[in-house]
Amino acid sequence: MNLLANTVAPSALVIDGLVVGAILFALGLVGILARRNLIVMFLCAELMLQGISVSLVSWSRHHGDWGGHVLVIFVLTVAACEAAVALVFVLQAFARTGRLDSAAWQSLRESNLPRTIDRELPAIDTVPPKFPKLAPAGVEPAADEDALHEREHV
Amino acid sequence: MIASILPSISPGTLLAGGITAAAASLWLLLPSGRSGAADRTARWLGWLLGIVALAGFLATGHRLGSVGEEAVFLTVALVAVISGAATVVSRSPVYAAIWFAMALAGVSGVLLVLGGQFLGVATIVVYAGAILVMFLFVLMLAQPAGLAPYDRVSTEPLLAAVAGAVLLGILSLSIGRLTAEPPACCLMGGTKAALLADSATTEPPAAAATGIDMLADNHVARLGGELFGRHLLAVEVAGVLLLAALIGSIAIVSRGAADAEPAAARRAVP
Structure with a gap:
C-alpha cells in the first residue's frame, strides 16, 4: 500500500534522471531512423535500452520499490540475447551482400514505396596522418643484394 | 541559476528552444554525403547548436540538494x-x-x-x-x-531529427507536468484523501517525500532477495531465453554458412 508515493511530486534527482533517460531514448530513435549501417542501427537500439534503464531506475527510486531494478536486470538479459541473435543475422546479411547496408535489403520494402537510389558521393579529402620520425642513429648494416632481389614480401 | 539570470524567458520557451536546437544540431551532424569545407562547417555548426541545446536543458533542469x-x-x-x-x-x-x-x-x-x-x-x-x-x-x-x-x-536525416525532437518534447512535457501537479490518475476524492491521510500517520514516509533512497542499505543483498524470491520464475525464464538465443544463433550461423557459400560462388563467377 504505497499509495502515498503516487501523490508526492518526484524529487529533483528523479526528474533529472527521467530527463536524461528521455534524451538518450530520443537520440537512439534518431539514430535508428536515420543511419544505414546495420551495426550502428543496433548500437542505437542499445542506446534506447539504456535510456529505458535510466528511467526505470529513477522510478524505482521515486517509489522506493525494487520493481525497476529487477526490470533493468531483465532488460540486460534480453539485450544480450537480442545482440547475439541480431549480430548473427548481420553477419549472414554481410555474407550474402558484402555490405552492412540496410538499403541492400530494400527489395523487402512495400511495393508502393520508392526505391532508395544512392547518388555519387564526392571524394573524401583525407589528410594522411603524420607519424613521428626517429632520428637515424647508428651504422646502417650492409644490405644483402641477393636477399633484396629474391624476396617478394617483407 | 541561468533561469534566474534570464527571468523574462519562461522555462517552457527555453525547453522548446533547446529541443529545436537539438533537432537542428542532429540534422547537421548526421552524415549527409557532404565533403570538404561544407562538411566541416556543418559539423562545427552542429556541435555549437548541440551546446546551445544542452544549455537550454541545463537551464530548465532542477537543482539537486x-x-x-x-x-x-x-x-x-x-x-x-x-x-x-x-x-x-x-x-x-x-x-x-x-x-x-x-x-x-x-x-x-x-x-x-x-x-x-x-x-x-x-x-x-x-x-x-x-x-x-x-x-x-x-x-x-x-x-x-x-x-x-x-x-x-x-536516410531522411531531417525527418528523423524532427521525429526525435517531437518525442523528446512530449516526454519532457509529461515529465515537467509531474512536478507542477499530480497526474490525473492520482487526483483523489475526499474519502480517499482521508484514507491516505490516515495511512500517512502509520506508514513510514515515502521515498519521494524525504528524498532519501530507501533502497540504499544492504542494496545488493536485498536486490538478490527480491530477484530470487518474488521473481524466481522470471529468472528461470530468462535463463531459458539465454539458452534459446545461444542455440538459435549457432543454428543460424551453421545453416546460413551452407546457404551463403553458393551465393558467394555465384557472385564470384561473373
Missing part, C-alpha cells in the same frame, strides 16, 4: 548524453562503438547516482564487457576498408 551531488550528476549525465549523440552521428561504425562504450560509462554513473549500485556495475560488466566486444568483433569481421558509401549518407 547539494553541490557535490549536482556536480557528479551533471558530469555523468553530460558524458552519457554527449557520447550518445556522438554514437549516433559517427561516420565510422568503429568510432560509434567506442563512443557507445563512453555513453555506457556515463549511464552507469547516472545509475550509481540514482542509487542503482548493482546495476551501474552490471551495465559496465555486461554491456561494455560482453555485448560491446561482440559488436566490435562483428565489425572487425565485416567492416570494409575505409568509409563505406552507406556510412556517409543517412
Whole structure:
C-alpha cells in the first residue's frame, strides 16, 4: 500500500534522471531512423535500452520499490540475447551482400514505396596522418643484394 | 541559476528552444554525403547548436540538494548524453562503438547516482564487457576498408531529427507536468484523501517525500532477495531465453554458412 508515493511530486534527482533517460531514448530513435549501417542501427537500439534503464531506475527510486531494478536486470538479459541473435543475422546479411547496408535489403520494402537510389558521393579529402620520425642513429648494416632481389614480401 | 539570470524567458520557451536546437544540431551532424569545407562547417555548426541545446536543458533542469551531488550528476549525465549523440552521428561504425562504450560509462554513473549500485556495475560488466566486444568483433569481421558509401549518407536525416525532437518534447512535457501537479490518475476524492491521510500517520514516509533512497542499505543483498524470491520464475525464464538465443544463433550461423557459400560462388563467377 504505497499509495502515498503516487501523490508526492518526484524529487529533483528523479526528474533529472527521467530527463536524461528521455534524451538518450530520443537520440537512439534518431539514430535508428536515420543511419544505414546495420551495426550502428543496433548500437542505437542499445542506446534506447539504456535510456529505458535510466528511467526505470529513477522510478524505482521515486517509489522506493525494487520493481525497476529487477526490470533493468531483465532488460540486460534480453539485450544480450537480442545482440547475439541480431549480430548473427548481420553477419549472414554481410555474407550474402558484402555490405552492412540496410538499403541492400530494400527489395523487402512495400511495393508502393520508392526505391532508395544512392547518388555519387564526392571524394573524401583525407589528410594522411603524420607519424613521428626517429632520428637515424647508428651504422646502417650492409644490405644483402641477393636477399633484396629474391624476396617478394617483407 | 541561468533561469534566474534570464527571468523574462519562461522555462517552457527555453525547453522548446533547446529541443529545436537539438533537432537542428542532429540534422547537421548526421552524415549527409557532404565533403570538404561544407562538411566541416556543418559539423562545427552542429556541435555549437548541440551546446546551445544542452544549455537550454541545463537551464530548465532542477537543482539537486547539494553541490557535490549536482556536480557528479551533471558530469555523468553530460558524458552519457554527449557520447550518445556522438554514437549516433559517427561516420565510422568503429568510432560509434567506442563512443557507445563512453555513453555506457556515463549511464552507469547516472545509475550509481540514482542509487542503482548493482546495476551501474552490471551495465559496465555486461554491456561494455560482453555485448560491446561482440559488436566490435562483428565489425572487425565485416567492416570494409575505409568509409563505406552507406556510412556517409543517412536516410531522411531531417525527418528523423524532427521525429526525435517531437518525442523528446512530449516526454519532457509529461515529465515537467509531474512536478507542477499530480497526474490525473492520482487526483483523489475526499474519502480517499482521508484514507491516505490516515495511512500517512502509520506508514513510514515515502521515498519521494524525504528524498532519501530507501533502497540504499544492504542494496545488493536485498536486490538478490527480491530477484530470487518474488521473481524466481522470471529468472528461470530468462535463463531459458539465454539458452534459446545461444542455440538459435549457432543454428543460424551453421545453416546460413551452407546457404551463403553458393551465393558467394555465384557472385564470384561473373
